[in-house]
Amino acid sequence: MDDLYRAEILEHYRHPHNFGTLEHPDVVQEGSNPLCGDRLTLMLDVDEQGVVDEVAFTGRGCAISQASASMLTDRIRGLPLAEVAKIGRQDVLDELGIEISPARLKCALLSVDTLRRALEDRVAWQAETEEEPA
Amino acid sequence: MVAYLPSDGPDPVADCDVAVPRTGSGTALEAGPDVPDAAEIARIDPLDPLVIRRDFPIFERDFGGRTVAYLDSAATSLKPRVVVDAVNDYNTRHTANVHRGIYALGEEATALYEGARERVARFIGARDRHEIVFVRNATEAINLVAATWGRRNIGAGDTIVLTELEHHSNLVPWQMLIQEKDADLEFVPIDDEGRLVQESYDALLRTHPKLVAFTHVSNGIGTINPVREMVDRAHRAGALVLVDGAQAVPHMPVSVAELDCDFYAFSGHKALGPTGSGALWARRELLEAMPPYMGGGEMIREVHLRSTTYNDVPWKFEAGTPDIAAAIGLGAAVEYLVGLGMDRVRGHERLLTAYALDALAHGVPGVTLHGPRAGDDRAGVVSFNLPGVHPHDVATLLDREAVAIRAGHHCTQPLHERLGEAATARASFGVYSTTDDIDRLVAGLRKVQALFS
Ligand SMILES: Cc1ncc(COP(=O)(O)O)c(C=O)c1O
Numbered sequence: 001m002d003d004l005y006r007a008e009i010l011e012h013y014r015h016p017h018n019f020g021t022l023e024h025p026d027v028v029q030e031g032s033n034p035l036c037g038d039r040l041t042l043m044l045d046v047d048e049q050g051v052v053d054e055v056a057f058t059g060r061g062c063a064i065s066q067a068s069a070s071m072l073t074d075r076i077r078g079l080p081l082a083e084v085a086k087i088g089r090q091d092v093l094d095e096l097g098i099e100i101s102p103a104r105l106k107c108a109l110l111s112v113d114t115l116r117r118a119l120e121d122r123v124a125w126q127a128e129t130e131e132e133p134a
Numbered sequence: 135m136v137a138y139l140p141s142d143g144p145d146p147v148a149d150c151d152v153a154v155p156r157t158g159s160g161t162a163l164e165a166g167p168d169v170p171d172a173a174e175i176a177r178i179d180p181l182d183p184l185v186i187r188r189d190f191p192i193f194e195r196d197f198g199g200r201t202v203a204y205l206d207s208a209a210t211s212l213k214p215r216v217v218v219d220a221v222n223d224y225n226t227r228h229t230a231n232v233h234r235g236i237y238a239l240g241e242e243a244t245a246l247y248e249g250a251r252e253r254v255a256r257f258i259g260a261r262d263r264h265e266i267v268f269v270r271n272a273t274e275a276i277n278l279v280a281a282t283w284g285r286r287n288i289g290a291g292d293t294i295v296l297t298e299l300e301h302h303s304n305l306v307p308w309q310m311l312i313q314e315k316d317a318d319l320e321f322v323p324i325d326d327e328g329r330l331v332q333e334s335y336d337a338l339l340r341t342h343p344k345l346v347a348f349t350h351v352s353n354g355i356g357t358i359n360p361v362r363e364m365v366d367r368a369h370r371a372g373a374l375v376l377v378d379g380a381q382a383v384p385h386m387p388v389s390v391a392e393l394d395c396d397f398y399a400f401s402g403h404k405a406l407g408p409t410g411s412g413a414l415w416a417r418r419e420l421l422e423a424m425p426p427y428m429g430g431g432e433m434i435r436e437v438h439l440r441s442t443t444y445n446d447v448p449w450k451f452e453a454g455t456p457d458i459a460a461a462i463g464l465g466a467a468v469e470y471l472v473g474l475g476m477d478r479v480r481g482h483e484r485l486l487t488a489y490a491l492d493a494l495a496h497g498v499p500g501v502t503l504h505g506p507r508a509g510d511d512r513a514g515v516v517s518f519n520l521p522g523v524h525p526h527d528v529a530t531l532l533d534r535e536a537v538a539i540r541a542g543h544h545c546t547q548p549l550h551e552r553l554g555e556a557a558t559a560r561a562s563f564g565v566y567s568t569t570d571d572i573d574r575l576v577a578g579l580r581k582v583q584a585l586f587s
Contacts, residue, residue, distance in 0.1 A: 004530065004531060004534055005527070005531070005585065010585070010586065035542060037542070037543060037547075037550070037556030037557045038524075038526075038556070039556070060524075060556065061524060062524035062525075062526040062527045063523075063524060063527045063586075064526070064527070064530075101530065101533075104526065104530060107526060
């Protein structure tokens, strides 16, 4: 059982990074996974140069969805949108680095799918979008 | 004869700080002195699950050196060999469409199919096999009633009474109907232990609803509702009653005659039958007055270009070629259950439920248990939450131990809103469940807690 959830994932779950809210966010997006009741609210500040200035999320969910949101928000802070556009679903799974069963994919991908919707109008996504990753 | 597998896992109760467990209401769950331990259960249990397990091929499968601890029977039951064989037999030796062929195979298939109807009728205490409509599952049975009886009898301003316990399949069809008809829905609330508040029910009955629809047994928290009393009161108030029997028929004796309800729906696949099998029972005079559900072959008597007369019940409601194999398999399943004896099935699951509630309360520090305490009105569905661990993580980690449980809202989102949980973990039992399955669950939960601590 212990090898399934890496210590790093449990650590992100216990102490998620960027957990909270922004005062005047440029973008707010809610995401949910109706299957398991996971909810996520993502907030972003994007500066004039198109760089993700600040990012925060709130919500509740399983270790996998919380850890993936924690890791993803770490990753995009300070990143130009042109770079954010390159982040694909597979990248998120790779960063989690654990075996994700098909039933849990929605948990793992909730954060990146919410991010994609949040930036729909601003970013031409380059990596594969809604299809299931290979 | 030894009835239960010995537990070779660590004693889940030993050396653990027992936190006071909470039920949904936050009240302490009593460690009933009358909760039997595994050895006592093995002695008094009327069923011998070790013998029963030999009838279920899935227990021959190896899951990393052990059998699966299948604790998701509320979602679907495992299938005994007799059911698999009955389906195969139809597909290999008696293949033909029903009610059509003027040849031996056609007559055999029809006899098997109608024989299954007869068995199902007797199994649920129906007086007349013509009152059994074969459907795919409980969902289809309820939709059939909403779309036929409902559309004809519910009008603007009418009220339908449901409860907070309902599975989405006994909620959404009624929402669809009242939107179309401009009618109303009202809901009987539950108390903090998960029982329907009967005073509220009586108050709602005073508004003279046309229909009351509620579940016999809650698939979310295991409450067994007092169906007969609720039916009597509904009838006195002039309402018809639909009972969702999906979680009752597989687990306890059910007689629609004794319950005196008007419609009764259940799924065959939760009652050891194949997927694609299920039944709606309704009073014959209701069925006869109801318009058909789908149009097509089989449900007709005479068809002309511009008019049709309909077949007799129940065939009026079975348009098109039915799932013949599944219905025959369901017939074999109920015969198997009759062989076990439904009183014994209930006795077995009642003991297991008491054992499980006790083992969880004392073996898993801080666990929240939902639903009524063990007793006459508690079925073998045990939903719970661990502090600080999401049910999905619980289920994923238990899967590593070949312990199969359900996590989520179990198609009862309003109930979960009432419980104040987005999701719960759920263990549910069947005729083949053992105290060893429960010991493995508790041991697995201890490991999950250690990992998350
Ligand atoms: C109480 C109850 N009603 C209805 C259903 C729906 O059953 P099915 O999906 O077989 O139609 C279920 C299944 O989970 C149930 O537990």
